[in-house]
Amino acid sequence: MAFEALHALLGTRFTTGASERALHGRSEAHFADMPPDAVAYPETTAEVAQIMRICADQRIPVIGWGAGTSLEGHALAPHGGVTVDFARMNRVLDIAAEDMLAIVQPGVTREALNTELRATGLFFPVDPGANASLGGMASTRASGTTAVRYGTMRANTLALEVVLADGRTIRTGARAPKSSTGYDLTGLFVGAEGTLGLITELTLRLQGQPEAVSAAICAFDDMHSAVEAVINTIQSGLAMARIEFVDAANIRSFNAHAQAGLAEKPHLLVEFHGSPSGVREQAQAFGQIVADAGGGAFQWADTAEDRARLWKMRHNAYYAAIAQHPGAHPITTDICVPISRLAEAVEETARDIAASGIPGPILGHVGDGNFHALLLPDRNDPDQIARAQDLASAMAERALRLGGTVSGEHGIGMGKRKYMQAEHGAAWDVMGALKSALDPQNILNPGKLLRAQ
Amino acid sequence: MAFEALHALLGTRFTTGASERALHGRSEAHFADMPPDAVAYPETTAEVAQIMRICADQRIPVIGWGAGTSLEGHALAPHGGVTVDFARMNRVLDIAAEDMLAIVQPGVTREALNTELRATGLFFPVDPGANASLGGMASTRASGTTAVRYGTMRANTLALEVVLADGRTIRTGARAPKSSTGYDLTGLFVGAEGTLGLITELTLRLQGQPEAVSAAICAFDDMHSAVEAVINTIQSGLAMARIEFVDAANIRSFNAHAQAGLAEKPHLLVEFHGSPSGVREQAQAFGQIVADAGGGAFQWADTAEDRARLWKMRHNAYYAAIAQHPGAHPITTDICVPISRLAEAVEETARDIAASGIPGPILGHVGDGNFHALLLPDRNDPDQIARAQDLASAMAERALRLGGTVSGEHGIGMGKRKYMQAEHGAAWDVMGALKSALDPQNILNPGKLLRAQ
Numbered sequence: 001m002a003f004e005a006l007h008a009l010l011g012t013r014f015t016t017g018a019s020e021r022a023l024h025g026r027s028e029a030h031f032a033d034m035p036p037d038a039v040a041y042p043e044t045t046a047e048v049a050q051i052m053r054i055c056a057d058q059r060i061p062v063i064g065w066g067a068g069t070s071l072e073g074h075a076l077a078p079h080g081g082v083t084v085d086f087a088r089m090n091r092v093l094d095i096a097a098e099d100m101l102a103i104v105q106p107g108v109t110r111e112a113l114n115t116e117l118r119a120t121g122l123f124f125p126v127d128p129g130a131n132a133s134l135g136g137m138a139s140t141r142a143s144g145t146t147a148v149r150y151g152t153m154r155a156n157t158l159a160l161e162v163v164l165a166d167g168r169t170i171r172t173g174a175r176a177p178k179s180s181t182g183y184d185l186t187g188l189f190v191g192a193e194g195t196l197g198l199i200t201e202l203t204l205r206l207q208g209q210p211e212a213v214s215a216a217i218c219a220f221d222d223m224h225s226a227v228e229a230v231i232n233t234i235q236s237g238l239a240m241a242r243i244e245f246v247d248a249a250n251i252r253s254f255n256a257h258a259q260a261g262l263a264e265k266p267h268l269l270v271e272f273h274g275s276p277s278g279v280r281e282q283a284q285a286f287g288q289i290v291a292d293a294g295g296g297a298f299q300w301a302d303t304a305e306d307r308a309r310l311w312k313m314r315h316n317a318y319y320a321a322i323a324q325h326p327g328a329h330p331i332t333t334d335i336c337v338p339i340s341r342l343a344e345a346v347e348e349t350a351r352d353i354a355a356s357g358i359p360g361p362i363l364g365h366v367g368d369g370n371f372h373a374l375l376l377p378d379r380n381d382p383d384q385i386a387r388a389q390d391l392a393s394a395m396a397e398r399a400l401r402l403g404g405t406v407s408g409e410h411g412i413g414m415g416k417r418k419y420m421q422a423e424h425g426a427a428w429d430v431m432g433a434l435k436s437a438l439d440p441q442n443i444l445n446p447g448k449l450l451r452a453q
Numbered sequence: 454m455a456f457e458a459l460h461a462l463l464g465t466r467f468t469t470g471a472s473e474r475a476l477h478g479r480s481e482a483h484f485a486d487m488p489p490d491a492v493a494y495p496e497t498t499a500e501v502a503q504i505m506r507i508c509a510d511q512r513i514p515v516i517g518w519g520a521g522t523s524l525e526g527h528a529l530a531p532h533g534g535v536t537v538d539f540a541r542m543n544r545v546l547d548i549a550a551e552d553m554l555a556i557v558q559p560g561v562t563r564e565a566l567n568t569e570l571r572a573t574g575l576f577f578p579v580d581p582g583a584n585a586s587l588g589g590m591a592s593t594r595a596s597g598t599t600a601v602r603y604g605t606m607r608a609n610t611l612a613l614e615v616v617l618a619d620g621r622t623i624r625t626g627a628r629a630p631k632s633s634t635g636y637d638l639t640g641l642f643v644g645a646e647g648t649l650g651l652i653t654e655l656t657l658r659l660q661g662q663p664e665a666v667s668a669a670i671c672a673f674d675d676m677h678s679a680v681e682a683v684i685n686t687i688q689s690g691l692a693m694a695r696i697e698f699v700d701a702a703n704i705r706s707f708n709a710h711a712q713a714g715l716a717e718k719p720h721l722l723v724e725f726h727g728s729p730s731g732v733r734e735q736a737q738a739f740g741q742i743v744a745d746a747g748g749g750a751f752q753w754a755d756t757a758e759d760r761a762r763l764w765k766m767r768h769n770a771y772y773a774a775i776a777q778h779p780g781a782h783p784i785t786t787d788i789c790v791p792i793s794r795l796a797e798a799v800e801e802t803a804r805d806i807a808a809s810g811i812p813g814p815i816l817g818h819v820g821d822g823n824f825h826a827l828l829l830p831d832r833n834d835p836d837q838i839a840r841a842q843d844l845a846s847a848m849a850e851r852a853l854r855l856g857g858t859v860s861g862e863h864g865i866g867m868g869k870r871k872y873m874q875a876e877h878g879a880a881w882d883v884m885g886a887l888k889s890a891l892d893p894q895n896i897l898n899p900g901k902l903l904r905a906q
Contacts, residue, residue: 098688098793141633152631154640155608170880176789177821178605179858180594180644181865181876182902183884187607187640191633208690235551237661278731336629340551368630405632412634423634427623430891431636437890438883449635 002058003038006082009050013041013088024083028130029071030331031414036063036077043088045161045169045200052198053167055082056443062165063445064194066136067109069128071332072413074140074193078447084198086135092116093201099175100206101158106135106199113204122206125150128409129315135199140411141191145314148234148367149241149273150207152409154190161201162189165439173203188434193411194445196438210273214283215242215307219265220295223247223350226266227343229293230366234339238285242271242311243367247350250317250361257320258313263297268366269314271307314363321361321374328359328376329385333392333415335399336370336408345402346371349395358388370408397422412449420451455511459493459535462503466494466541477536481583482524483784484867489516489530496541498614498622498653505651506620508535508896515618516898517647519589520562522581524785525866527593527646531900537651539588545569546654552628553659554611559588559652566657575659578603581862582768588652593864594644598767601687601820602694602726603660605862607643614654615642618892628656641887646864647898649891663726667736668695668760672718673748676700676803676815679719680796682746683819687792691738695724695764696820700803703770703814710773711766716750721819722767724760767816774814774827781812781829782838786845786868788852789823789861798855799824802848811841823861850875865902873904 006014015021016038025035037060042048055062061081068075077083086107094103097120104113111131113124126137128144136142138160143152150156159173162185172185189197220226226245233243246254247266254260268290272282290296301307313320322330337345346362353360353373364371375391377384396406396419406419420428428451435442435450442453459467468474469491478488490513495501508515514534521528530536539560547556550573557566564584566577579590581597589595591613596605603609612626615638625638642650673679679698686696699707700719707713721743725735743749754760766773775783790798799815806813806826817824828844830837849859849872859872873881881904888895888903895906 096791096793098684099791100688101791141637143631143633147631151608152633154637155604164883168879170878170883172880174789174858174876175791175856176823176852176858176861177792178596178600178789178823178861180596180605180860180862181858181869182644182873182881183649183887184594184607184637184640184644185880185883187637188887191635191637196636231551235553275731275734277734278728281728281730336627336631338549338552338554338628339630340549370629370631399629403628405627405629405634407633408629408631409633416634420635423627425623426621427625427638428635430617430623430638433890434636434641434887437886 002054002060005054006040006051009047010040015039024065024085025077027073027076028069029073030329031073031076034076034078036083037080039083039085041085041088045163048084048163048198048200049167049169051082051084052163052165056166056441059441059443061443061446064135064139064198066106066133067131069130069132070136070140070413071410072415074411074413074448076414078414086133095120097122101175102204102206104134104202104204106133106202108134110134110137117206121209123209124204125207126153126156134202134204138190138199138202139192139194143365143409145242145244145365147365148243149239154187156205157186157190157202158205159203160186160189160199162197163200164197165441165444175203193413193449195435195449196444212276212279213271213273213307214279215271215301215310217267217269217299217310218290218295219263219267219297220293221265223266223347224343225293225295226268227346227366229268229290229295231339231342232289232293233286234367236285236289238282240270240367241273242269244269244314244363245366245371246317246363247361249359250321250363253320253324254313257316257323260313269310317363318374321376325359325376327378329379331375331388331392332372333395334370334372334408334410335395335404335406336368337399337402337404339369341402342366342369345398348398349373352391352394356387356391358384360391368408369404414448417449455507455513456491458507459504462500463493463495468492477518477538478530480526480529481522482526483782484526484529487529487531489536490533492536492538494538494541498616501537501616501651501653502620502622504535504537505616505618509619509894512894512896514896514899517588517592517651519559519586520584522583522585523589523593523866524863525868527864527866527901529867531867539586542653548573550575554628555657555659557587557655557657559586559655561587563587563590570659574662576662577657578660579606579609587655587657591643591652591655592645592647596818596862598695598697598818600818601696602692607640609658610639610643610655611658612656613639613642613652615650616653617650618894618897626656646866646902648888648902649897665729665732666724666726666760667732668724668754668763670720670722670752670763671743671748672716672720672750673746674718676719676800677796678746678748679721680799680819682721682743682748684792684795685742685746686739687820689738689742691735693723693820694726695722697722697767697816698819698824699770699816700814702812703774703816706773706777707766710769710776713766722763770816771827774829778812778829780831782832784828784841784845785825786848787823787825787861787863788848788857788859789821790852790855790857792822794855795819795822798851801851802826805844805847809840809844811837811844813844821861822857867901870902
């Protein structure tokens with residue numbers, strides 16, 4: 001009956017077809033397929049609210065879907081229900097250049113927004129690698145390579161429109177740069193992984209295109225020197241726009257996949273933003289830190305094309321590594337630790353992975369203390385898969401032991417609920433109480449982030 | 454009976470004495486006195502939790518108290534109850550210089566923290582003017598002169614320890630620079646004005662002392678040119694560390710109060726942080742914008758002493774204006790608008806105030822679109838007081854009409870609840886639902902921020 005009502009509302013934009021369900025039951029990560037019972041393609045906030053009311057009436061789960069690039073199974077449908085795909089809500093509604101903000105629908109991807117912004121001299125800085133949807137990026141509190149300078153989605157989302165579990169639509173935040181009028185609801189919905197409401201509009205902060213940009217890649221003889229250089233750079237207060245670590249295994253796949261021609265050693269990839277003299281100053285100071293750590297062999301990327309190639313190579317690290325290991329069952333995980341514990345965290349992880357004999361390139365947004373391991377056990381070897389999962393668990397436990405967090409950017413979804421009690425204790429119950437207050441029927445993305453109900 | 458238990462717990466650190474109650478029933482703003490029934494001075498989180506449990510058992514209101522510098526009556530006790538004064542929880546627990554963070558108890562003031570940090574090369578940037586407690590600053594999401602560069606308390610609070618309404622103690626956040634593990638509870642308690650829990654420990658982000666600092670004050674013939682210069686500065690992407698507007702009326706009180714010897718015109722007060730060459734570059738670019746707007750007569754403050762004098766003068770603007778109008782009933786209010794609407798907002802406000810005949814200096818953190826009016830009606834003229842309140846209301850309505858917010862930094866407390874429905878609509882009900890979930894008895898700071906229950 002609910003499906004009839006949804007069909008009446010959306011016509012062919014509502015489907016229970018097997019192929020659409022299958023497409024929305026998969027993720028880019030290691031989870032089993034969990035298709036929804038139906039898929040809806042709303043075009044307006046009013047339609048989203050109507051979908052929500054119909055589903056609430058029958059206690060049908062509702063799962064938001066952006067670009068499907070999440071890595072912790074956020075958009076899978078373990079309890080069935082209706083997946084709301086925001087592909088048709090993909091308009092940039094307003095670019096207020098003078099206020100350095102953009103108002104977008106949730107289905108706009110970050111690349112699409114930046115394409116629209118090209119003529120304005122402004123850009124949207126958050127860059128998780130994948131061409132994710134902005135609604136999805138807000139929902140998972142995405143970050144990525146530029147967060148060290150510009151912050152995560154939390155810092156870059158000024159206001160939201162949200163459809164609640166009962167179909168009410170609210171607005172959080174304002175266009176003003178700051179506000180102290182009541183609870184920070186914007187911050188509450190950013191990172192809530194679609195469990196508290198469906199984001200139907202975002203007001204995003206933009207940044208001015210820097211006058212000068214310079215990027216470089218440099219090599220280190222060992223992981224320890226590279227990580228020490230990162231720690232010294234961050235502690236020196238240098239305003240790095242990006243500072244990324246990749247280990248020798250990644251370089252091997254870059255060489256195979258992108259003909260990078262780099263020495264098979266750990267590398268840092270960095271970028272500077274500022275005035276021409278400011279960028280020069282930063283690059284010099286960084287060069288000194290690298291030299292002190294025994295690194296070198298800088299390759300500079302001064303043209304826009306060279307930089308695009310450099311960051312594309314970095315962003316494709318995941319696919320390059322998988323291409324190197326075609327028979328693997330990839331398990332990707334991320335942790336984030338205080339910068340003072342970064343060397344310890346990276347080196348212990350590397351030792352563990354080496355001892356396991358399972359391929360597992362390490363790379364990350366190390367300026368934030370955030371790094372990833374891409375574990376690549378043989379897909380036909382259940383024992384290897386189990387041991388890879390143990391490696392991922394050991395990383396999570398290590399993060400907590402070092403005062404960090406079990407995820408810097410991938411989020412919880414289905415994959416990391418098992419660590420929530422250890423990380424948050426009674427605060428996880430507080431999250432549950434907030435969830436119950438806003439979604440008492442537990443129909444918004446059930447089975448994710450919160451304690452099983 | 455509850456009071457007996459509190460006395461048994463705290464001894465002489467629990468009092469129902471008239472003078473202590475009176476001291477905790479006053480604010481720096483225009484509210485009538487509303488004393489609590491008792492005042493408690495805990496020394497540990499365990500004691501705060503115990504106080505909370507005793508009060509919860511008897512449904513006794515509990516109000517947090519920092520330095521008493523709030524401007525919207527946040528810490529008054531309209532429903533009586535126990536005020537928890539954090540004066541004895543004033544220890545800096547840890548300075549983790551390598552991670553650029555400090556862990557403090559809520560009663561530490563921002564000046565005390567910065568004194569402790571002096572030897573480290575780090576500082577805590579948030580500066581609301583008053584020497585407020587850090588627990589209070591987090592609770593009201595304070596900001597001030599440096600937020601344009603370093604953000605508000607929201608951006609600078611990494612983690613919290615909080616005692617909930619039922620006496621449970623939770624920890625939010627981690628020491629890692631970012632996290633995507635569940636709801637952003639840190640962001641929820643920052644700005645909650647003590648209505649969701651009592652903050653008993655804060656993990657704060659620190660900044661490196663800039664290599665070079667330069668400050669200046671410059672004059673404009675009229676308000677319009679000064680505000681235009683601000684808008685152009687912000688839109689140009691200049692990384693101002695501070696950019697403050699003061700009108701001619703403020704300059705008159707500076708001259709009287711601090712022998713400033715300045716022209717009685719609107720002024721901007723600015724500060725630049727960076728490398729020596731970076732600061733020079735910024736100052737040059739800013740000088741050009743000022744010249745284009747017809748401003749000038751720069752006075753530079755290059756020594757630490759000169760800068761301290763400059764910002765002390767700015768911070769004392771409130772007291773200087775009151776000293777100029779000894780018979781006034783001061784009503785201070787703040788609004789925040791998108792930068793593109795700043796000129797409109799400031800000029801309309803100035804016209805309204807001028808037409809009223811009531812003294813009302815305007816000043817503010819204009820780089821964030823945030824400004825204040827200090828309305829000074831005659832305390833013996835009820836009609837003037839009523840008209841001053843109307844001026845404040847008109848400012849709030851103006852902020853909303855221009856896409857802004859009724860408070861950029863002072864918060865809601867008791868003073869601005871009347872605007873919450875207009876600003877937030879159904880989102881105010883969502884705040885109420887969150888409050889009911891975490892404090893079903895409504896004992897934490899009742900009568901503030903939320904709809905009357």
